[in-house]
Each structure stands twice: as C-alpha cells, then as structure tokens.
Amino acid sequence: MAGDSVRLSKNLLRMKFMQRGLDAETKKQLEEDEKRIISDEHWYLDLPELKAKENLIIEEKSLVPCEGLFYGRLSFRGFNPEVEKLMALLNPKDKKEEEEEDDVSHMQTDVTDEEMALRYESLVGTLKKKFAKKRERATMDEDDVNQNIVEKNSKKAFLKPQD
Amino acid sequence: MGSNRCCSEYVPAKGETVIGIITAKSGDVFKVDYGGSEQASLSYLAFEGATKRNRPNVQVGDLVFAQFVVANKDMEPELVCIDGSGRANGMGVFGAAGLLIKVSLGLVRRLLAPHSDLRADLEQLFPCELVVGMNGRIWVRAASVQQTLILANLLQSCDTMTAPQRQQLFRRIQMGAL
Numbered sequence: 455m456a457g458d459s460v461r462l463s464k465n466l467l468r469m470k471f472m473q474r475g476l477d478a479e480t481k482k483q484l485e486e487d488e489k490r491i492i493s494d495e496h497w498y499l500d501l502p503e504l505k506a507k508e509n510l511i512i513e514e515k516s517l518v519p520c521e522g523l524f525y526g527r528l529s530f531r532g533f534n535p536e537v538e539k540l541m542a543l544l545n546p547k548d549k550k551e552e553e554e555e556d557d558v559s560h561m562q563t564d565v566t567d568e569e570m571a572l573r574y575e576s577l578v579g580t581l582k583k584k585f586a587k588k589r590e591r592a593t594m595d596e597d598d599v600n601q602n603i604v605e606k607n608s609k610k611a612f613l614k615p616q617d
Numbered sequence: 618m619g620s621n622r623c624c625s626e627y628v629p630a631k632g633e634t635v636i637g638i639i640t641a642k643s644g645d646v647f648k649v650d651y652g653g654s655e656q657a658s659l660s661y662l663a664f665e666g667a668t669k670r671n672r673p674n675v676q677v678g679d680l681v682f683a684q685f686v687v688a689n690k691d692m693e694p695e696l697v698c699i700d701g702s703g704r705a706n707g708m709g710v711f712g713a714a715g716l717l718i719k720v721s722l723g724l725v726r727r728l729l730a731p732h733s734d735l736r737a738d739l740e741q742l743f744p745c746e747l748v749v750g751m752n753g754r755i756w757v758r759a760a761s762v763q764q765t766l767i768l769a770n771l772l773q774s775c776d777t778m779t780a781p782q783r784q785q786l787f788r789r790i791q792m793g794a795l
Binding site: 515516517518521522523524525526527528529530531532533534537540544546 | 628630631632633634682688706707726728729730731733736739740742743744745746747748749750751758759760
C-alpha cells in the first residue's frame with residue numbers, strides 16, 4: 455500500500471464507526487487519555503480522601519442460603535432423568551461427599567505416579583537400545599534395567615606362555 | 618411449630634424460585650400470579666433461547682418455574698426463567714399431567730432442607746417428580762393418576778401430622794392399603 459496517502463483528522467478518528475475496529479485495549483487507552491486532560495477550568499474538591507466505612511452487617515431476605523435449601527425440582531427413583539441430572543448439578547454439595555471425592559482422586563493420581571515411574575524406567579532403556587549401534591547394544595544387554603552393574607569378566611588379553 | 622401456619626403469606630425475595638401462574642399477556646410482558654399481594658411481571662425475553670423473533674411458547678394459564686430478579690417493597694416484583702448466563706437450569710413452563718397443590722411455607726422448608734426426613738421417606742415410596750416453589754406451591758406427578766393423587770394428599774396432610782404419624786401413613790401406602 456502507498457504510505458500515508460491520506461492523513462485522517464483527529465475528529466474523524468474519534469467517530470463511532472472508526473472506533474469499532476479498535477481493540478478493547480486501545481479504546482481503554484483513548485478513554486484514559488481523554489480523562490487525563492484536565493484544564494484549569496476543571497474544578498475539584500480540595501479535601502482529604504474520604505474512606506467508605508466497611509459494613510459488617512449483611513441483610514439476607516431469603517431463607518435459601520441461610521438453611522442451604524435444595525434446588526426446587528425433585529425427582530425420585532429415576533422418574534425424570536433430566537431433573538435428576540439438574541439435582542446433581544445444582545444442589546449444594548455435602549462436605550463429606552466432597553472429601554470423599556478428593557480422597558478418591560488423590561488415590562488415583564498416586565497410583566498413576568508410580569505406574570508412570572515404572573513405565574518410564576523401561577521406556578528409556580528400550581528407546582536407548584533402538585538408537586544405539588550394534589556394538590554398543592551388545593555391551594548394553596549385559597547391564598540390568600535398574601543399572602545394577604554385574605561384575606564383568608576382564609577382557610581376555612594375551613597371556614604370555616610361561617617357560 | 619410456627620412453620621405449620623398455613624395462612625402466612627409469601628413475601629418475594631430476590632433469587633428465590635417460585636411456581637407462578639400466567640394470568641395475562643400485555644405487550645411484551647406476562648403477568649404472573651405467585652400467591653402474593655401483587656402480581657409479578659415476566660418478560661417474554663427471559664426464557665432460554667428467546668429473541669424478539671423467536672418468542673417462547675407461553676399461554677395464559679401455564680405454570681412457570683421462575684426466580685425473582687427484583688423483589689423489594691418499593692417496586693413491582695419481576696421474574697425470569699433464565700440464570701445469569703442465559704441458561705434455563707430447569708426453569709420455564711411445565712405442568713403437563715401433574716397436579717398443583719398449596720402447602721404451608723414451613724413444609725417447603727422441611728422438604729428442601731439439606732437432611733430432610735420427608736425427602737428420604739418420599740424416596741422409598743414410588744417413582745415421582747416434584748416441583749417445589751418457595752411460595753408454598755408444589756406440583757407433583759407420578760406414573761399413574763392414582764399415585765399422583767395419593768402423593769398430593771400425602772403432602773397436604775404432612776402439614777398437620779407429627780413425624781411418627783407421617784411415617785405410619787407412608788408405611789400404609791407402601792403396603793398398598795390406600
């Protein structure tokens with residue numbers, strides 16, 4: 455594209471249809487920049503900052519959160535399966551049930567961790583063998599999977615015959 | 618047992634779900650009777666998937682399960698049948714083949730309490746479904762008309778029975794005496 459053929463004016467850029475293409479970020483930046491332009495005519499109160507007092511009393515008009523009431527649709531013995539799904543989804547969960555769920559999932563990950571470690575031990579060895587050359591493979595086979603070094607017989611060297 | 622009073626009127630509270638009856642259609646808004654001192658309004662757009670072109674299928678006289686979004690003493694109460702993210706979550710029009718009854722507000726609390734004996738007893742009875750409105754209205758449906766009627770009568774009498782009396786009645790029903 456030919457560079458800078460038409461320069462758009464500031465007012466044109468501020469129009470709504472030009473703003474639609476902008477990101478949310480650039481929009482926010484533009485808004486902030488406009489706010490920062492404070493001229494002398496802008497009046498402000500010369501007072502210390504007032505803190506809103508924190509209200510420790512909450513007014514709750516409904517009984518539902520106070521008593522932990524269940525969801526209003528109930529189904530018994532599978533009469534309406536969709537409602538039973540909603541019940542499972544929307545009812546406040548029991549604390550005990552939640553703890554049990556945590557334990558089960560914890561146990562599952564424990565087992566998989568051990569399984570993973572065992573699997574990786576053998577996996578590393580197998581892949582190493584695949585890419586090793588023939589001579590190295592021969593020496594490798596002597597080693598144990600767990601790297602327990604078996605005593606090797608020393609290489610057979612030439613023994614000078616005794617006179 | 619103050620919760621057995623059947624004359625206490627329901628006062629709407631924001632976030633509570635109730636069973637309402639559509640009484641009128643005026644423009645883009647339905648008028649809903651929830652058993653309170655005035656009627657609530659329910660916009661036709663407050664249903665899952667509703668748009669100006671795709672209007673929900675709601676007629677005068679229908680039952681709706683809805684929640685309050687506006688409920689204070691200064692303004693007309695407003696109901697919606699969707700949650701904050703636009704999903705129905707079980708709210709909306711319902712009511713085919715069931716029965717609507719009026720009970721005390723205390724019974725609703727007992728029915729929906731976290732560890733409810735009443736719910737546990739119902740689980741042992743027969744397959745059925747209930748819609749429970751915080752305004753003291755319960756809609757019931759079971760496999761047969763007879764079972765539906767038994768369930769409706771059972772719940773209405775629970776208001777005036779003690780726990781042992783209720784359990785005795787449940788046992789009688791289970792054994793097929795009624």
